[in-house]
Amino acid sequence: MDIYEILKYLPHRYPFILVDRVVSYEPGEKIIALKNVSINEPYFIGHFPHYPVMPGVLIVEALAQAAALLTLKTENAAKNDAQVYYFVGIDGVRFKKPVMAGDQLMLKVEITRQIKGVWKYSARAEVDDQLVTEAELMCTARNI
Template identity: 95%
Template structure:
């Protein structure tokens, strides 16, 4: 999926779209996506001016956006303006290494369970084949 297809599925827009490309996906199973981390990211102005590091919460958000894409592709549903995907839980978060300007964040998300509209995922982010962040995510769709 390129950015144009991603924008058909996710409601996020600049500066909060955190998935640039989907490399592969298998509906109902897994997705691999990319976030190119540029020095032009707005958060680098204050985090941190002397050593630009991507905030951990935004790495988790990038993983969640990849998870949402996987769920939407699994359900074969383009963006529905009447629904928003929300976090319902985040467990076991570990930050192993900082993510800096110039890094390419590889987002790997697997569906581990889906019950009554709640999806659970095993998620990991890597840079240069090294784990930088891992977490278990739970999300659900709600009408707005």
Template identity: 80%
Template sequence: MSTMNIHEILKYLPHRYPILLVDRVISYEAGKDIVALKNVSINEPFFSGHFPHHPVMPGVLIVEALAQAAAILTLRTEDTVNKEDTVYYFVGIDGVRFKRPVIAGDQLILKVAIERQIKGLWKYSARAEVDGQLVTEAQLMCTARSV
């Protein structure tokens, strides 16, 4: 099992502020799974509008954080860094469930496992946790396309 710091993550993901949603990779095994984290700060730009009286991380951004972890796992599995002429796209999201809100100060633990890979289509099982409690789960499907 290996880890990745933010400098290594930036080599694999094209995302930058304010949409980079993976701060560190705790562990990964190429071809199998990844555990990453996102520290949720009150300084996140989405909190000013979602919601000013009770700041909650938008569910779609939790799913995006899971997808970014999946992209890192895919690129590590393929043993390649992000190529500027290639983009990983969502092609499906199934069974998304939100179990509890994610708020400022939470540490979001992102767990993604490869279920299968067929003809350039990757399918993953994904879950996000805070303090060992499930907050979001989903089945994700992604593919790479040249741009």
């Protein structure tokens, strides 16, 4: 999926769209997406001007956006302005290495369970094949 297809599925827009491309996906199974971390990201102005590190919460958000894309592609549902996917849980988050300006973040998410509208995922972010962040995510859709 290129950015134009991603924008058909996710409600996020600049400066909060954190998935640039989907490399591969298997509906109902897994997705691999990427985020190019540019020095032009607005958060680098304050985090940190002398040492540009991507905030960990934004890495987790990037993983969540990849998970949402996987769910939406699994359900074959393009963006619906009457529905939003929300976090309902984040467990076991670990930050192993900082993500710097110039890195390419590979977002790897697998569905581990789906029960009664709640989706659970195993998620990991890597840079140069090295684990930088891992977490278990849970999301659900809600009408707005």
